[in-house]
Amino acid sequence: MALTGRDAEREERLNDDTRHLGDPLIVHPRSEINSITTAVVVEGSCSDHPGSGNDNGSVSMVLFSTFVSVCGSFEFGTCVGYSSPTQSGIRKDIGLTLSEYSVFGSILTVGAMIGAITSGRIADSVGRKGAMRLAAVFCISGWLAIFFSRGAFSLDLGRVFTGYGMGVFSYVVPVFIAEITPKNLRGGLTTVNQLMICCGASTGFIVGTVLSWRSLALVGIVPCILLLLGLFVVPESPRWLAKVGRWKEFNSALKRLRGKEADISDEAAEIQEYTRTLAYFPESGLLDLFQWRYAHSLIVGVGLMIFQQFGGINGICFYTRETLESAGYPSGSGTAIIGYIQPPINVLGAILMDKCGRKPLIMFSATGTCLGSILTGAAFFLKGHELLMDWVPGLVFAGLLVYFAAFSTGMGAVPWVIMSEIFPINVKGTAGSLATTVNWFGSWVASYTFIFLMNWSQSGTFFLYAGVYVVAVVFVRILVPETKGRTLEEIQASMNASSSKELENIEI
Numbered sequence: 001m002a003l004t005g006r007d008a009e010r011e012e013r014l015n016d017d018t019r020h021l022g023d024p025l026i027v028h029p030r031s032e033i034n035s036i037t038t039a040v041v042v043e044g045s046c047s048d049h050p051g052s053g054n055d056n057g058s059v060s061m062v063l064f065s066t067f068v069s070v071c072g073s074f075e076f077g078t079c080v081g082y083s084s085p086t087q088s089g090i091r092k093d094i095g096l097t098l099s100e101y102s103v104f105g106s107i108l109t110v111g112a113m114i115g116a117i118t119s120g121r122i123a124d125s126v127g128r129k130g131a132m133r134l135a136a137v138f139c140i141s142g143w144l145a146i147f148f149s150r151g152a153f154s155l156d157l158g159r160v161f162t163g164y165g166m167g168v169f170s171y172v173v174p175v176f177i178a179e180i181t182p183k184n185l186r187g188g189l190t191t192v193n194q195l196m197i198c199c200g201a202s203t204g205f206i207v208g209t210v211l212s213w214r215s216l217a218l219v220g221i222v223p224c225i226l227l228l229l230g231l232f233v234v235p236e237s238p239r240w241l242a243k244v245g246r247w248k249e250f251n252s253a254l255k256r257l258r259g260k261e262a263d264i265s266d267e268a269a270e271i272q273e274y275t276r277t278l279a280y281f282p283e284s285g286l287l288d289l290f291q292w293r294y295a296h297s298l299i300v301g302v303g304l305m306i307f308q309q310f311g312g313i314n315g316i317c318f319y320t321r322e323t324l325e326s327a328g329y330p331s332g333s334g335t336a337i338i339g340y341i342q343p344p345i346n347v348l349g350a351i352l353m354d355k356c357g358r359k360p361l362i363m364f365s366a367t368g369t370c371l372g373s374i375l376t377g378a379a380f381f382l383k384g385h386e387l388l389m390d391w392v393p394g395l396v397f398a399g400l401l402v403y404f405a406a407f408s409t410g411m412g413a414v415p416w417v418i419m420s421e422i423f424p425i426n427v428k429g430t431a432g433s434l435a436t437t438v439n440w441f442g443s444w445v446a447s448y449t450f451i452f453l454m455n456w457s458q459s460g461t462f463f464l465y466a467g468v469y470v471v472a473v474v475f476v477r478i479l480v481p482e483t484k485g486r487t488l489e490e491i492q493a494s495m496n497a498s499s500s501k502e503l504e505n506i507e508i
Helices: 005-021 030-046 060-081 083-094 098-147 152-180 186-207 213-219 222-230 238-243 247-258 265-279 292-310 313-318 320-327 331-356 358-384 392-411 414-422 428-456 458-479 488-495 498-504
Strands: none
Touching: 060 083, 060 098, 060 152, 060 186, 060 222, 060 247, 083 098, 083 152, 083 186, 083 213, 098 152, 098 213, 098 222, 098 238, 098 428, 152 186, 152 238, 152 414, 152 428, 186 213, 186 331, 186 414, 238 247, 238 265, 247 265, 265 488, 292 313, 292 414, 292 428, 292 458, 292 488, 313 320, 313 392, 313 428, 320 331, 320 358, 320 392, 331 358, 331 392, 358 392, 358 414, 358 458, 392 414, 414 428, 414 488, 428 458
């Protein structure tokens, strides 16, 4: 039987477009595509491509492109860190009640969830660079609305706008870095995303102590301006260019990223072959994700986001000061120490990402956060039974210190790294949006329920979080693949191998 009209049109378009790469692409009948996917995995695992590993090329453009994109991550952090140091100034100048300011602080998450929902489609439609430009424009508009505010409405509107930009950044930045980076550097450079979020939040806390809230809003515009200027220089993601059939630009972008002297033929051929394989599947909608061929990657991507947030990180982070005070530990010095240790530990995690691998790192991190939760819960248990009361403040602080340190080594960054690696390009926008939305929803749930859980039982709250991380360790051990040292095409083909079996059932 002949190909359908739609499939024949796609076949013809792909063949026409790929001629721009120089050598004509071999046209494989559909019955052979299942072997293509397997071949991609086998070839990639048996040899190191010069282009993929970048052994003969230059990483300068990759590093610069990463620096430009993580300006969006830094902006993410400044949005998160803005509300804490500005509370007294905004309430005094604008005359907000405590409840009105609480709305201002929390509505950021609403904007972020909306941004997360739309981020994948935007990134697939206008490209990774276009999505970052749009996010930057929303953030700039939001900061200006806050700067010129004279009442609650404009404040909240500006906060929603910055939240929307933050939600788009949270998806597109790690995806862009993963798609432009050689496999031997991908883990470490993608982790810089989390590091810059942490640095942005810390900058907001520190600078907010010396600047007025209006001036701090203008500071939030600076990363967006740097991002917008840098995007004029950096290339677009080659994998997105391949997906939309812009082969001349694909070849040029890959060459710029790997260096003039690098041999990109093997890497280009692998991306091209895998893109052709996925072209036989239609563009995905949300319901299309819930097919068996995407089950593994969807469970892993969404599951890691659930464990990251439902382990209580945002609730504990938002209420660290109150938690320390309830244990009798000096909250000022305690929160400062916890804040200071996180950036260097994030750097350590980035270094270990491509040395130890994603899977060992996240299992170590989840184990550490579990132990930190148990230690904190045990301290509150002693307090509840009035046992060893002199030990309680120190034990609570030690438990929180272990929790945050362990989280920063892997649980904070690795889920985003793996999310950016595992989804095939034809579903990456929809699947990435779903995973990011789940993450933001979990963030809201964790921060909203923390006070209620602590009023129910201080020790029980942390024991509950410890239980979540026990399940996370088992989940990672059984379901999460190791992605270190593998190209995106190898990872995605191995995780979605069942898709090739489905193609065998399509008649030719």
